[in-house]
Every structure is written in structure tokens, then in C-alpha cells.
Amino acid sequence: MASVAVTVLAFALVVSALLLPNKSEQFKAAMFTRIPVEGLLGAAVLIALPRRARPWVAAVAGLGLGVLTVLNLMDVGFNEYLGRSFNVILDWQLLDDAQSYLADTLGGTTALLAAVGVVALVAALLAAMVWAALRVGGLVGRHPARSTRALLLLSAVWMTCSTLDVQFSGIPVASQHAYTMVRYREEAVRNTIRDERAFAKEAKADAFGATPPAQLVPDLRGKDMIFTFIESYGRSAVEDPVMAPGVDRTLDASTQALAKAGFHAKSGWLTSATYGGNSWLGHSTFLSGLWIDNQNRYRTVTSGDHLPLTKVFQKTGAWDTVGVMPGVQKGWPEQKYYGLDKLYDAFDLGYRGPKFSWSTMPDQYALEAFQRLEHGRKRDKPLMSEIILTSSHQPWAPIPKLVGWDELGDGRIFGPIQKAGNDPRDIVTDSQRSKEEYGKTIQYSVTSLTQWLTRYGTDDTVLVFLGDHQPIARVSGNHASRDVPVAIVAKDPKVLEKIAGWKWSDGLRPAHDAPVWKMDAFRDRFLTAYGSTPHPSNG
Structure with a gap:
């Protein structure tokens, strides 16, 4: 038997x-x-x-x-x-x-x-x-x-x-x-195998690769440019019935707070090249103007000469360039490709508080450190910055809370907040709680960023911020789109007038029917909108 x-x-x-x-x-x-x-x-x-x-x-x-x-x-x-x-x-x-x-x-x-x-x-x-x-x-x-x-x-x-x-x-x-x-x-x-060969040829061609420095972004000269990625900030955060009510309230309240400080915003949608993770693929797609949806493509483009958006500003010679990346915890050779004169990783920002699961430090602290170390300094040139915020990275527990900006110190103030937060093991196995906590992290990240802007932004500050990808399927759904919100914020009305033809929504919350572009389309549209003259290169 x-x-x-x-x-x-x-x-x-x-x-x-x-x-x-x-x-x-x-x-x-x-x-x-x-x-x-x-x-x-x-x-x-x-x-x-x-x-x-x-x-x-x-x-x-x-x-x-x-x-x-x-x-x-x-x-x-x-x-x-x-x-x-x-x-x-x-x-x-x-x-x-x-x-x-x-x-x-x-x-x-x-x-x-x-x-x-x-x-x-x-x-x-x-x-x-x-x-x-x-x-x-x-x-x-x-x-x-x-x-x-x-x-x-x-x-x-x-x-x-x-x-x-x-x-x-x-x-x-x-x-x-x-x-x-x-x-x-x-x-x-x-x-x-076929894609690797074809993409290597595609990456050698660049519509702006041979553009002289003087003909790159002339309409942004004198502006402090900030490009910010918010981890896992996807369309679901704005439209899902569980997350959207709180996130939408935050976006609307932040739009009003920005307007009170003299800032105005336009927003739309971009379709990310990645989903649920592999954030660097979204970052490189947005900045390079190439569709980077796998690691081979990423290695190819970051070892080549295709001009990323951040390096455009370095190439002009008219900006200092800096990266603030609290998620980087080891050597990052891509710094050269992205044209960053200075890189601040997880160990360079002076943080002495606790980690929040994967996130090495709260976004509010990272932004204040950026202000202290770079943005608040007197300089001979305007500053172009790339900032990657990590507090909304899964597993969305524990979640930081906003504290007084003058109380941040070296970050130890977050110790009791971290200890009182949720245990990630209680969140990762529960889809409903994951959605709820994910929404809270997006609210925290957006509020940190917009509060920083109203506190430290000037007449010449221009902020471009977006999500790198949707959260995992347990949160966004099995058949969710790959769209992420993107916004441009500025005090100078001429900055937003340049993109009036984009038909983006007013404010930080893009309308459901706002234009949707593939993420790799942004670089060329942005460069063209701000006066750059195409001079193609073929590698």
C-alpha cells in the first residue's frame, strides 16, 4: 500500500x-x-x-x-x-x-x-x-x-x-x-541577445549629443534646478480608492501651500520603464531619454556617451552639479555618467538616527542635509541637483513622522519615532495594510519635499519631481498601469509658460485624463521646451 x-x-x-x-x-x-x-x-x-x-x-x-x-x-x-x-x-x-x-x-x-x-x-x-x-x-x-x-x-x-x-x-x-x-x-x-545588440546601436545616436554648451537649456540659465525622484510614487497612489483619498488631500494641500509661497505647478503622467522595483531603470530612462527596462540596457547606457539630463547642466559649465542619494551605500561609478560634480551617499549626510527598514534616513532629514551642505551655501554658479528620496520604499514600515525643521539635528530625534512604528513583518504579509501604509509614506515624502521648497526655495528655484515606478502588485494591483505622476514647480511664471503646450494639469495632482508620455520622451521634450538646439551625434 x-x-x-x-x-x-x-x-x-x-x-x-x-x-x-x-x-x-x-x-x-x-x-x-x-x-x-x-x-x-x-x-x-x-x-x-x-x-x-x-x-x-x-x-x-x-x-x-x-x-x-x-x-x-x-x-x-x-x-x-x-x-x-x-x-x-x-x-x-x-x-x-x-x-x-x-x-x-x-x-x-x-x-x-x-x-x-x-x-x-x-x-x-x-x-x-x-x-x-x-x-x-x-x-x-x-x-x-x-x-x-x-x-x-x-x-x-x-x-x-x-x-x-x-x-x-x-x-x-x-x-x-x-x-x-x-x-x-x-x-x-x-x-x-538581439535587444542587446540593437540597443547598443540605438544608444550611440543622440539628438542633443553634439549640441554646443551655449545652446543647451538657455532658457533656464540662472535657475537652481532640482530633479527629485520619490520612491514608488505611482499612479495608484493618486487613484486607488484605498490610498488616493489621503494622497490627494496631501497633493491639494501642498499645491495651496506652494501657491501661498508664490510657487505654481504643472503635472502630468509618465509611463515608467520598470514596475515594483529596480528604481535605477526608471531614473536612467527619465534622464537619458532612452528606454532602459533591463540591466543590460542600463550597463550599456551608463558606460556610454549618451547625454543624460543631469549632465546637460554640467556640460554647459554654467551650473555646479550635485547628487543626494541616501539609498546609495556602496561605490557608485555611475556618478561620472550622470555628470555629478559631488555625490552625497548614505554616509555623507551626517545622519546619526535609526534606519527605517530599507530607507537609511527620513526624507525630511535628507532634504535638510542637502540645504545645509549645498543648497544653502553661497556660490558663484546656480546649482543643479539630483535627489532620490527613499522613505516611501517598501515595506512601508516603520514610517517617519515630520518634526520641526529646526529640531532635526543629526537625526537622533527619529529614534523614538522609529521604535514606535509598525514592525515591517506585520505589513509585508497584509495587502490591505500595505496599501494603507504605502499611502502614508507617499504623503510623508510629498509633504517633506514641498515643505522644504516653501521654506528654502527662491525666485530662481525650479523643482521637477516624479515617481520612479508603481509599487508592487500587492499594492497597485495585478493589472495596474506603469504610470507615475510628474510635476514641475517654479515661482518664475516664464518657466511654466514654456510648457503650456504640454497640456499638463494645474497643481501637483495630475487629472485622470492628463497627457501620458513614455518616460523616455521627457528628456527631449524638456530640452526643447527650454530652448536647446538639437545637434545629433551618432556615437
Whole structure:
């Protein structure tokens, strides 16, 4: 009896591997009640093979099923967090980033145990599939006549179901799922290789690559330019029924506060090249004017000469340039590509308070440090700054609170606030609470930024701020767009008059039907709007 149960388990493992979906929403009972044609073909091969060859072929087939299972499960995770499947060529290095994120969020011990657990699970899956395939191969080999009759019967059922398109709960009973997934992955590999070659040529061409410095952004001369990314600030924050009420109130209140201080804003939508994470892809897409949706493209563009928006200001010689990046905690060679004379990372801003999960410091502190170290200094040239705010990074717990700007000190004031905040482990597993807390972090980040502007902005300050991507699917939804809000804020009315033709909404909250551009379109539109003259280069 035990032997029968073990054999049934082996068959179940093989069939489940052949039918396993790669998206969480596809995990339905009907998905596992189909007849996989790959199983029928495999059984036919095992029956026909000589006795000595059969175990070797079964073991190889089992290993292949194990690899397919691991890749499908990787897809489930990537689709959940990044809105796309796992790329077998490009995405391995992201696993290290995932462990770092877990360490920052749940602690180093938990991250280490998780990594060990994942490795053990992969090894167990591979071993289990090899064992299951050997068990099935041994059975069909011992009973070839019975196996052949069962195979012929199941094959006839499969062909009938395929011909008549028989479905159960809307899912075809006759399955080719494993074959489809293998073809999909093979095509993805070929597309990745082709894309790398094509993009290398595309990145060499630049509409403004040969523009003389004097002909770049002449209409912004004398302005202090600030380009700010707010982590995970996506369209869902403005329109989702759970997050939108609080975020919209904050955007409207901030618009009014800015107007009272003499600032006005225009806002619209940009479609990000990334989703749920990989923020650097959104940053580079926005600044370079190229569509950077994978790590190969990112490496290609940041090692080349395609002119990013921040470097435009350095190239003119009319601005000092600086980056404030509290999320950077190791060497960042991209500083040269982005044209930043000075970079302030997590260790350069003088912060002595606690981390807030992944975020090394509250946005309010990072902005005040920027004021103290750079923006508030007397200088011979105006300043161009790139600032990346991190308080709205998942897991959205604990959340900083605004304190008096004169009370910030070295950040130790945030100690009690961090201790009183939510435990991230209580948030990451609860979709509703994740939405609620995510919305609060966006409110905090937007309020910090606009309060800083009303406090320290001048007649010559121009702020461009946007989200880098939507939050993960657990917050934004399985089929959410990739749109993010973008706004330009200035006191000088001529700055906003230059973009009147863009038809953007007044204020910080873009209307639902405001224009939507792909994020890579912004650079050229911005440069053109502010008087830059195109002089193409071809690398």
C-alpha cells in the first residue's frame, strides 16, 4: 500500500511540474486537472527505450522538469513584485539585491536563513523531480503492456479534448503548457541577445549629443534646478480608492501651500520603464531619454556617451552639479555618467538616527542635509541637483513622522519615532495594510519635499519631481498601469509658460485624463521646451 502511495506521489509531482503556472493568479484547481501532452510523449519514449538507457533518460528528464519548476516559481515571484517574468540571462544579480532588502527589512539573520532556505528548496525540488521521473520510468519499464494501453487511452482522450476544445472552468483540458513555457523562455533568451545588440546601436545616436554648451537649456540659465525622484510614487497612489483619498488631500494641500509661497505647478503622467522595483531603470530612462527596462540596457547606457539630463547642466559649465542619494551605500561609478560634480551617499549626510527598514534616513532629514551642505551655501554658479528620496520604499514600515525643521539635528530625534512604528513583518504579509501604509509614506515624502521648497526655495528655484515606478502588485494591483505622476514647480511664471503646450494639469495632482508620455520622451521634450538646439551625434 505504501508503495502505491509513493508511486502516486511521483506521478503527481511529474504532472504538477508539467502544468505549473508562472503567475500567482493562475493557481486554480482547473490548471492541475489537465492532461499534459509532454507527459504522454515522455511516457512513450520511456516505454520504447532499452532497460539500461531508461534510468539515465528519466533522470535527465526529471532534472529538466526540476529546472522548469524552479523557473516557473521564480516567475511567480518576479511577476508579483516586478510585474514581469524572470529573465534567465539578466536577473541573477537581482537575487543579491533581494537578500540585501530582506536584511534591511527583517534583519540579517532572517535574510541569511531565507537564503539558505531558498537554496535548500531548490536542491530539494531538483532531487524530488529526478526521483519522481525515475520512479515513473521504472514503473512503465516493469509493465510495458499495461503502460502502453494506458498511454493509448490517455492519448485518445487528449486528442479528442484538443479537437473539440474541451474546457474545465474555462481552461483547456488538453495541455501543452510545458512546451509553451520552454518555447517562451527560448524566445526570451534570443530576444535578450538581439535587444542587446540593437540597443547598443540605438544608444550611440543622440539628438542633443553634439549640441554646443551655449545652446543647451538657455532658457533656464540662472535657475537652481532640482530633479527629485520619490520612491514608488505611482499612479495608484493618486487613484486607488484605498490610498488616493489621503494622497490627494496631501497633493491639494501642498499645491495651496506652494501657491501661498508664490510657487505654481504643472503635472502630468509618465509611463515608467520598470514596475515594483529596480528604481535605477526608471531614473536612467527619465534622464537619458532612452528606454532602459533591463540591466543590460542600463550597463550599456551608463558606460556610454549618451547625454543624460543631469549632465546637460554640467556640460554647459554654467551650473555646479550635485547628487543626494541616501539609498546609495556602496561605490557608485555611475556618478561620472550622470555628470555629478559631488555625490552625497548614505554616509555623507551626517545622519546619526535609526534606519527605517530599507530607507537609511527620513526624507525630511535628507532634504535638510542637502540645504545645509549645498543648497544653502553661497556660490558663484546656480546649482543643479539630483535627489532620490527613499522613505516611501517598501515595506512601508516603520514610517517617519515630520518634526520641526529646526529640531532635526543629526537625526537622533527619529529614534523614538522609529521604535514606535509598525514592525515591517506585520505589513509585508497584509495587502490591505500595505496599501494603507504605502499611502502614508507617499504623503510623508510629498509633504517633506514641498515643505522644504516653501521654506528654502527662491525666485530662481525650479523643482521637477516624479515617481520612479508603481509599487508592487500587492499594492497597485495585478493589472495596474506603469504610470507615475510628474510635476514641475517654479515661482518664475516664464518657466511654466514654456510648457503650456504640454497640456499638463494645474497643481501637483495630475487629472485622470492628463497627457501620458513614455518616460523616455521627457528628456527631449524638456530640452526643447527650454530652448536647446538639437545637434545629433551618432556615437
